[in-house]
Amino acid sequence: MKSQRLLIIGVIIAVALIAVLAVVVLPGLSSPPQPPGPDPTWPVATQTPTSAPTPTPAPVPGNGTYVNATYGYAVTCPEGWFYTESGESVWFSSPDKHEEVRVNTNPLQKDADPEQVLESLNATYAEDLRSGIDAEWVSTEKLTLDGVPGYKSVYSVPLPVPEGDRYDFIIRYAVKDDVIYSVMHTVFPPKYDIYNIDAAPTAESFRFL
Template structure:
């Protein structure tokens, strides 16, 4: 199941890149060059236990997420994912800074993301769009989109993304909802994702 989650994360990164680079030209910062093939690859991030109080705080982007006891977090660039005691990813928070973004462009960014997700997830993991609604992400206007993703045979899981723009940054909070019996810890994924709050 981890490979499917990593694929979802990859599709998500592609969606953000499309929005930033194509739909919103001029808003992204210059990207650093790719890795030097003569250098050894960067080490894989290591999961770290969530602090004793259960709350992970990201001071760089100003948010917090509260997880159950025994969970781990892994930071990798502008993504942080939260995994259950068996190290299975359950929740992910991605941040994507937008240089020069103004409040009047926020709705355009959200609509562009919304339009891109359905196609990218369908193409990448055969996900079917289920619904999109306007919500609030800790008081900030946002969208919540749901997708149905095949597992095996007729079984599917739900992939939920909540995304908002605050202070020139796109915040995306994602979690999965598996059928009973697939992941004993998955019942905690939605509450952990919903605990997301700005500092």
């Protein structure tokens, strides 16, 4: 349940990025992040067709730090976690293989204005998440992502069962060297996922190389 919900959010975020980038920086970007193969239990509208095989999770290296040399960042995970790479998206899973954290990278054209891109994302995230998963916007604030100016947005998302329970979806995003970096994690009630307590520290460990 939980891993599917974060995956669906990842698809919505990718769609929002495509819409913003098409307006702000014009077509011609590399392809957006691709999620794993569709789960037959998802609503049809949330599935993303793909001919590629489902990526296989790999254990995070013994020192606990995943390094992405292509986009120049690192994330430190607890012992026993896994990482899965798919195009420009990497997600980090707890020992029970539930996705807890995701990092998306979306290249920009070199003449794009970073602040304009971030402001446009702010204007589209809330509406897309509300219509896609009934998320309620909670807050947006300016901050830095490992020293790079950016934003942090928090959304409250309903859980299908039991009715009335909700979880938080948190995304931090910034532009560095003509790339949008989006770092996402979930905050679930403890009874849903004993490993989720490590999601925030893992996301906050993100750093540029």
